[in-house]
Amino acid sequence: MGLWDDIKEISHDIATDIDTEQERINQTAEDMGARRPEQGGGLYKVALPNLIGFAFGLAVARLLGFSGIAPYLISGTIFAVAIGTLEHTVFGGMKLKSAIIRNIIMVSFWCIMTVIAFLIH
Numbered sequence: 001m002g003l004w005d006d007i008k009e010i011s012h013d014i015a016t017d018i019d020t021e022q023e024r025i026n027q028t029a030e031d032m033g034a035r036r037p038e039q040g041g042g043l044y045k046v047a048l049p050n051l052i053g054f055a056f057g058l059a060v061a062r063l064l065g066f067s068g069i070a071p072y073l074i075s076g077t078i079f080a081v082a083i084g085t086l087e088h089t090v091f092g093g094m095k096l097k098s099a100i101i102r103n104i105i106m107v108s109f110w111c112i113m114t115v116i117a118f119l120i121h
Helices: 003-031 041-063 069-091 096-120
Strands: none
Touching: 003 041, 003 096, 041 069, 041 096, 069 096
């Protein structure tokens, strides 16, 4: 199995995990009697370790006194991938290669959003 096949399979797994988490959120909302369940909560629940890692990386870059967008983005990306990989390998039982590829795919989305936010600001 090549790298491209791994990327396609992991992308499908990410989408499946997001759908599964959204179904759990909807079921919990129905059980609690909510009329309208929260939409998009599955994405945030799946990406939470990456978001925490990205924020931690931005804080480390600020603490070290970096200036410009590049050091912040690099630090945030490194910490997001590291914390997400740690979570998936230790708590999820995933293989290291799959966890790294999965987190790179997930973090690339947040990097693009951060670049857009910095450019707009």
